[in-house]
Amino acid sequence: MLKGFKEFITRGNVVDMAVGVIIAGAFAPIVKALTDVIMNMIGAIFGAPSFDQLGAFTLNGAVIMPGTILTALINFLMVAAAVYFFVVVPVNKARARKAAAEEEAPAAPAEDVALLSEIRDLLKQGR
Numbered sequence: 001m002l003k004g005f006k007e008f009i010t011r012g013n014v015v016d017m018a019v020g021v022i023i024a025g026a027f028a029p030i031v032k033a034l035t036d037v038i039m040n041m042i043g044a045i046f047g048a049p050s051f052d053q054l055g056a057f058t059l060n061g062a063v064i065m066p067g068t069i070l071t072a073l074i075n076f077l078m079v080a081a082a083v084y085f086f087v088v089v090p091v092n093k094a095r096a097r098k099a100a101a102e103e104e105a106p107a108a109p110a111e112d113v114a115l116l117s118e119i120r121d122l123l124k125q126g127r
């Protein structure tokens with residue numbers, strides 16, 4: 001039983017996932033600060049950036065605020081947009097530039113491959 005647990009923990013997927021969770025935890029304050037700035041800009045332009053009171057009603061003395069779902073959805077979309085435009089797009093562009101640079105400069109054949117090609121060409125010429 002402990003051997004199986006050890007294999008599960010040391011498997012690459014679990015370790016990669018753990019690293020991803022730790023990085024996400026460290027990255028969360030950056031995304032939160034970015035979305036706070038965006039929400040403040042929206043609040044300055046359109047008013048309060050909260051839709052919590054939208055469609056609010058009272059039922060048996062309890063206040064039901066369906067607008068909180070809309071606020072959460074907009075916050076999610078803003079976080080997703082911030083991550084996409086400030087992380088995913090720059091990383092994809094950097095990868096594309098790196099791939100283009102590697103594709104542009106073809107690697108010279110190894111010395112032994114060049115020597116074998118030369119021998120092959122000489123044999124074709126009949127020498």
